[in-house]
Amino acid sequence: MSAKSQNTDNAVSVRNVYKNYGDVQALHDLSLDFPRGQLTSLLGPSGCGKTTLLKIIAGLLPASSGEILVNGQPVSGPGPDRAFVFQDFALLPWATVLRNVAFGLELRGVVKSEREAIAEKYIADVGLKGFEHSYPHELSGGMRQRVGLARALSVDAQVLLMDEPFSAVDEQTRRKFQEDLLGLVKNENKTFLFVTHSIEEAVYVSDQIAILLPRPSRVSEIIRPSGFRHKDTDSIRRDSEYLDIVDKIWSSLRTYVE
Amino acid sequence: MAGKVIVMRHRSFLLKCLSALLVFGSWEIAGRVPVSFAFPTFLESMLALWVLIIEGTLFVAYAETLKPLVLGVFISGVLGIGIGLWVGLSKKFDWLVSPIFVVMQTAPLAALIPLLVMAYGIGLTSKVFVVCIMAMPVIVLNTGGAVRNTPISIKEMGHAFLGSRSDIVLKIILPAASPIIFAGLRLGVSAGFIGAILSELKITPTGVGDIITYSRSIADYPTMYAAILSIILLAVVFLNLLERMEKTLFGGLNKGYVTD
Numbered sequence: 001m002s003a004k005s006q007n008t009d010n011a012v013s014v015r016n017v018y019k020n021y022g023d024v025q026a027l028h029d030l031s032l033d034f035p036r037g038q039l040t041s042l043l044g045p046s047g048c049g050k051t052t053l054l055k056i057i058a059g060l061l062p063a064s065s066g067e068i069l070v071n072g073q074p075v076s077g078p079g080p081d082r083a084f085v086f087q088d089f090a091l092l093p094w095a096t097v098l099r100n101v102a103f104g105l106e107l108r109g110v111v112k113s114e115r116e117a118i119a120e121k122y123i124a125d126v127g128l129k130g131f132e133h134s135y136p137h138e139l140s141g142g143m144r145q146r147v148g149l150a151r152a153l154s155v156d157a158q159v160l161l162m163d164e165p166f167s168a169v170d171e172q173t174r175r176k177f178q179e180d181l182l183g184l185v186k187n188e189n190k191t192f193l194f195v196t197h198s199i200e201e202a203v204y205v206s207d208q209i210a211i212l213l214p215r216p217s218r219v220s221e222i223i224r225p226s227g228f229r230h231k232d233t234d235s236i237r238r239d240s241e242y243l244d245i246v247d248k249i250w251s252s253l254r255t256y257v258e
Numbered sequence: 259m260a261g262k263v264i265v266m267r268h269r270s271f272l273l274k275c276l277s278a279l280l281v282f283g284s285w286e287i288a289g290r291v292p293v294s295f296a297f298p299t300f301l302e303s304m305l306a307l308w309v310l311i312i313e314g315t316l317f318v319a320y321a322e323t324l325k326p327l328v329l330g331v332f333i334s335g336v337l338g339i340g341i342g343l344w345v346g347l348s349k350k351f352d353w354l355v356s357p358i359f360v361v362m363q364t365a366p367l368a369a370l371i372p373l374l375v376m377a378y379g380i381g382l383t384s385k386v387f388v389v390c391i392m393a394m395p396v397i398v399l400n401t402g403g404a405v406r407n408t409p410i411s412i413k414e415m416g417h418a419f420l421g422s423r424s425d426i427v428l429k430i431i432l433p434a435a436s437p438i439i440f441a442g443l444r445l446g447v448s449a450g451f452i453g454a455i456l457s458e459l460k461i462t463p464t465g466v467g468d469i470i471t472y473s474r475s476i477a478d479y480p481t482m483y484a485a486i487l488s489i490i491l492l493a494v495v496f497l498n499l500l501e502r503m504e505k506t507l508f509g510g511l512n513k514g515y516v517t518d
């Protein structure tokens with residue numbers, strides 16, 4: 001819709017991707033572009049293949065056919081240009097918050113003092129200052145998710161792949177995280193791919209929303225909320241365009257519920 | 259908090275003393291009844307143990323027994339964890355190798371000993387083999403199972419953050435599997451002790467096996483029981499050392515494995 005989003009180049013392009021798990025066809029001829037510096041949400045019912053698509057983009061799963069381009073280059077595996085925030089956190093239970101956050105850098109061979117300095121900065125950024133030496137089992141679900149987010153941020157990848165990062169937190173915390181995420185998109189100049197179940201959340205945080213159909217999954221619709229992006233975080237939820245888009249998405253998705 | 263922990267430690271120590279008292283007390287009573295002519299009392303056995311110690315017989319015997327035991331347990335530990343790791347990482351190798359260890363674990367060892375003696379003679383080699391046959395299968399199978407069952411999501415995380423194959427094995431799979439690997443080691447070490455004594459009873463009577471065989475032949479039952487008791491004590495000490503090692507290696511994060 002907006003001229004801005006059509007002119008920017010794409011950080012990630014998905015071209016005619018198919019994915020089968022044995023007989024189960026998870027993705028069917030899916031194509032989608034992710035504009036650079038923007039946040040794109042993948043919204044769709046449970047089991048429609050959102051995690052599958054994100055993992056294929058991450059290079060963790062091979063596509064059955066089709067192609068993924070990151071900065072114009074085809075993807076054949078994980079790369080330093082992408083970082084993943086896992087739906088189930090994927091923290092090392094025997095490692096402290098500090099080591100978990102620094103783990104991405106540790107695997108890249110960054111020396112200990114340097115990687116811990118970077119990790120400490122991001123631990124503070126996500127609001128976990130003081131918990132550096134706690135273990136994951138001592139943290140709440142929301143705090144664990146923030147550890148996963150800090151780990152992804154600390155490797156400084158251009159593309160952040162976030163699989164339902166806010167699903168494990170209560171509504172108040174979730175709203176706070178959503179506001180923080182808008183701040184991140186504005187300040188970090190990264191491309192965000194964001195999976196969510198929540199229509200409101202998708203509309204609130206996204207520059208572009210891709211609505212996926214149930215299995216076998218394709219993109220049924222792309223929506224670009226544009227009118228309220230510049231507004232301050234509090235007034236977005238009362239904006240009439242915001243409410244209209246939420247309604248519109250609900251009416252197109254409700255046919256698939258039940 | 260700290261006070262409570264100390265009380266708990268105290269209590270677990272008291273409980274241990276109490277259960278030792280109970281076991282030894284009933285042993286003493288059973289010996290006095292007597293249950294059997296060949297069953298000495300606890301005090302007689304302790305006295306015999308004391309004699310074995312001050313005469314130095316026990317140390318000479320253990321110098322002999324510990325050779326195949328330590329060697330066999332060491333080989334089983336290193337080789338067993340190595341093979342187990344490989345079994346857990348590669349389906350093909352698992353298919354090829356696991357059945358051997360399952361057979362080894364279930365095979366009647368007494369029937370294998372004559373074959374070992376024919377192949378390797380009556381020396382140290384055969385005894386080390388017996389210890390390994392006893393100790394290795396459980397170490398291999400436990401390690402393999404633990405490695406296979408590493409949560410997929412943390413392996414995937416290592417991959418996503420560009421970990422190399424060896425990074426993923428050393429920094430993710432091994433620590434994740436370590437509690438079960440150590441459980442296997444403990445079982446393997448216990449089995450190794452049985453193997454070492456069995457080999458001394460079945461191949462050539464040396465070391466502690468010799469004390470047992472000889473004292474039985476002259477009906478010196480207190481000495482025989484003293485020798486058996488000393489093995490049990492040594493096994494407990496060994497298992498505690500292993501647990502200490504696990505705690506220092508993995509920071510005591512793996513809770514709930516207490517053998518003492």
Ligand SMILES: Nc1ncnc2c1ncn2[C@@H]1O[C@H](COP(=O)(O)OP(=O)(O)OP(=O)(O)O)[C@@H](O)[C@H]1O
Nearest residue numbers: 021024026045046047048049050051052053197215
């Ligand atoms: N490893 C697998 N083997 C077989 N089938 C799988 C596998 N992983 C996913 N699937 C199937 O593929 C489909 C898509 O799964 P996926 O996890 O991508 O869904 P999702 O959209 O992320 O769901 P949710 O919102 O519940 O997380 C599901 O129907 C699932 O049954």
Ligand SMILES: [Mg+2]
Nearest residue numbers: 050051087163
């Ligand atoms: Mg999912």
